[in-house]
Amino acid sequence: PANRTIEFHVTSVDVIHSFWAYQLGVKADANPGYDNIAYVTTKRPLNFSVHCAELCGVFHGYMFDTGHIVAQSQFASWIAQERQQHAAGAKFLTPYAKKYFPAPGRRGG
Numbered sequence: 001p002a003n004r005t006i007e008f009h010v011t012s013v014d015v016i017h018s019f020w021a022y023q024l025g026v027k028a029d030a031n032p033g034y035d036n037i038a039y040v041t042t043k044r045p046l047n048f049s050v051h052c053a054e055l056c057g058v059f060h061g062y063m064f065d066t067g068h069i070v071a072q073s074q075f076a077s078w079i080a081q082e083r084q085q086h087a088a089g090a091k092f093l094t095p096y097a098k099k100y101f102p103a104p105g106r107r108g109g
Contacts, residue, residue: 023049049065
């Protein structure tokens with residue numbers, strides 16, 4: 001939504017990625033099992049680019065999208081639709097962690 005401070009909760013379920021929305025001036029690493037929070041204050045409606053800025057694997061070049069800053073009413077309508085559409089799969093997402101200390105068994109080697 002426009003004219004608000006927004007929290008981006010950035011995480012990963014596989015490898016390290018990096019959320020980069022350069023028109024908003026935000027870049028945050030996405031580490032598996034860790035909730036990295038980035039803040040930005042939106043000013044007006046805007047379309048902006050989102051890219052993965054961490055070489056993360058074979059499909060790295062396909063990790064981009066367009067974000068949209070919109071009016072609050074338009075955002076409320078969109079988020080309600082997204083929650084309904086993804087409710088069945090949302091229960092399988094990993095929870096956020098407050099700190100990043102991987103278990104020794106999860107380390108490579």
